[in-house]
Amino acid sequence: MAVPALLLRRYRPSDFQTLYRIDHACFPPGIAYGQDELKGYLAAAGAECIVAELAGEIAGFTITDRAGDTGHIITIDVLKAHRRRKIGSILLRAAEQSAAGAGVRRMCLETATNNKPAIAFWKRHGYRQFGVIENYYGRGSDALEMDKTLKAPPAEPHARESH
Numbered sequence: 001m002a003v004p005a006l007l008l009r010r011y012r013p014s015d016f017q018t019l020y021r022i023d024h025a026c027f028p029p030g031i032a033y034g035q036d037e038l039k040g041y042l043a044a045a046g047a048e049c050i051v052a053e054l055a056g057e058i059a060g061f062t063i064t065d066r067a068g069d070t071g072h073i074i075t076i077d078v079l080k081a082h083r084r085r086k087i088g089s090i091l092l093r094a095a096e097q098s099a100a101g102a103g104v105r106r107m108c109l110e111t112a113t114n115n116k117p118a119i120a121f122w123k124r125h126g127y128r129q130f131g132v133i134e135n136y137y138g139r140g141s142d143a144l145e146m147d148k149t150l151k152a153p154p155a156e157p158h159a160r161e162s163h
Contacts, residue, residue, distance in 0.1 A: 010051070011050070031137055048066075060077055061091070101153050113132065122146050
């Protein structure tokens with residue numbers, strides 16, 4: 001049986017309710033984004049949302065934003081049924097490449113100090129801890145601040161001029 005190909009594409013407003021449901025399936029109440037908060041992240045200047053589709057269904061997405069040479073990973077959400085298929089890694093790589101192409105040289109994020117699978121994921125992808133934010137997710141629930149230096153994309157080869 002053939003495995004369906006993963007399609008990465010840009011967010012469309014018609015995706016909103018599906019992304020909202022996915023975020024609520026991936027994170028507990030109080031951590032999952034409210035509708036207004038999610039809409040705000042999607043509409044922010046410098047925001048980018050990449051959607052991963054399998055067989056025409058949204059399997060996951062990532063939202064990032066950027067300002068100058070610094071980017072921020074807002075979230076990477078992959079439905080439980082589609083985890084362990086490298087979809088999160090593929091979304092992360094696409095987001096990092098897009099950000100680097102736009103001049104971002106440092107990508108930052110926050111993750112819960114007690115979310116060992118997430119911490120392992122970020123470390124596996126080259127992120128390092130540089131701080132802790134106390135009560136980031138509510139009273140007694142801290143976040144690690146992590147970052148990674150992004151490499152500039154290779155320069156486009158210049159076309160030769162004929163003389």
